[in-house]
Amino acid sequence: MTDNHQYETPAEGTLDWDEPLNRNFERIDTDVEIRDTDASRSNYAAKAGAKFLATDTGNVYLGDGGSWSQLGTIGSGGSSGDGSGDGVFSLLLAGNVVAIGKNNTSPRAVDPAGTDTPIQDALDIVAAAGGGEVRLPTGVVEETGPIRPYEETQILGLGVEISKVAITDRDADGILFDRDSGVSRVRLDGFALNGPAGTGPTGVAIHHTNRDTQDLFVGRLLFWGWNNSVYRVDEGVGPFQCRHEQITIYECDAGDQDGLFEFRSWYGPANWFGTIAAYPSATVTGNNTTVFFSRGGTQTVDYLTMGGSAGIAIDQTWDSVVEFGNVHWEPTTNPTNPPAIVRLRGHGTAVIDSVKHVTGVADYVYELGYDDYNGRGPGRKLLGPYIELGAAADIAENVVNLSYPVDPAEPSLYQGSPDDVSVTHNQGSTGGLRALGTAGTGF
Structure with a gap:
């Protein structure tokens, strides 16, 4: 391997030496700056991480895998380190x-090679300057973790495949x-937040543990x-x-x-x-992963795919208020079949616009x-229509499992046929759930 770019260097006598060389050429095609x-x-492929320097305008672009995004312009202020865009x-x-702090006269650089906490160090700088932005470079920035934002701070990357933060602890x-004071008006955008992976447990990617996060x-x-x-939002905390x-x-x-x-x-x-x-794995626990669990508060999700x-897509309990638009369920590696795609328990309001099922089996x-x-x-509960697509999708029992009577004073509706409903409890009908097919039938 070469020192700076880890290009492969086949040893003398290596068979199929063309394979590592071809991999090198593929990487070089991204690593070497394009000048034109x-x-x-538009004549060049905007590979993720590739750099293009316009020789006539001085504009600098980075590829994101589909298009070129302007990063800046090389000019007289380009290396000055002043407050201009060129310096940044x-x-x-x-x-x-x-x-980039509100009250600082110039941007401040934090070299990731010189600290285990470069992003937190940068946040400390902008917080001391009255708030501001922390900009992430291309590539992977290692951080011990956790990163603790302050009020009126932002962490901005160049794209999720370009700027990556790797938590090492x-x-x-x-x-x-x-923070004891709570945190308001924080922005996070344009980067990947990678965990330590491996076979052991890790921390939580974004964790609300104290006071209330606003905006x-x-x-x-x-x-x-x-x-x-x-x-994760801990009990007693209300973003x-x-x-x-x-x-x-x-x-x-x-x-x-x-x-x-x-x-x-x-x-x-x-x-x-x-x-x-969400595309979870079961390599560590050997279990399905429930995607969205809610015990309280109000959450609206337009698209959940x-x-x-992915086992249970939505698990609602207690008095949480949830509203989901399209739920798209397409698991491919479930160790077991979940009891339901959407599980709604307790008296909290729930609105599910539709469930689309492409692969996998649920009861x-x-x-x-x-x-x-x-x-x-x-x-x-308002249960939208169920749409089954393809031979790889299967429901083992029925569409709706009424496993406990619905309170008729707080009725629920299902937009489908009465034949889709199975009553699996033995406590008698209350009429609290109505299937709207053929003008409505109570259960």
Whole structure:
């Protein structure tokens, strides 16, 4: 291997030497800077991490796998380290984490090679300067963890396949909200947050453990290598008015937890997720992973799509209020068949617009059941239509399992045929669940 880029160097007499050389050429095609006129940029493939320098304009672009994104412009201020955009981009291109503080006169560089906590060091700098941004360079930045944001701070990368944060302490959370004053107006966007992976347990990727987080904004994040939940709200903590646009999860195993996403608290209003794409694994626990667990608070998810070892997609208990748009269930590696794709227990309101089923087997699509946590049966559930796609999708029993009577004072509705409903309890009909096919039948 070469020292700087780890290109393969086949030893004398190596057979099939063309294979390592071809791999080298593929990497060189990304590593070597492309130089041409700005107008010629479209002639080159925007491979993730590739760099393009426009020789006529000085514009610098980075590839994200599909298009070229402008990173900055090389000019007279390019290496000055002043507050100009050129100074920031020069520091980023040199591999630094860059702190841009409100009251600082110039950006501050933190060299990841000189500290175990480069991102936290940069956050400390911007917090002391009245808030601001922490910019992440290309490549992997190692951080012991946890990263603890302050109010009015941002951590911004160049894209989830370009800027990556690797937490090295197995016991540490990734991003931890635990400050005694609470934290407001934090932004996280454009990077991958990688856990330590391996075969042992890890911390949690994003963890709310103390006081209330307000106005958290998450743009596009990717989680990889966490053997635990990736997003957890502890009991007694209530984040509110938090928005999460797109979260993607690969190779995370929460098979021994309540879910990849865990809302354990009983309060926390107005939390929204745009798209959650979850592809967990079962390599550590050997169990299915429940994707979204909620005990309290209010959560809205527009799109929940999943594969891998995703078992139960939604597990609602107690008095949580949840609303899900399209639920797309496509597991490929489940060790066992889950009892239901969507499990709704207790009296909290739940709205499920639709469930689309592509692969995998579950006993039921919906289960309406008794909540041991607060000792109440199901109520106030709206169950959207079930759509089965393809021969690889199968429901072993029926669409709806009514495993406990629904309180008629808090009725629930299913948008489907009465034949889709199985009553598996023996406590008699209350009429609290109505299947709307053929104008409605009560159970």
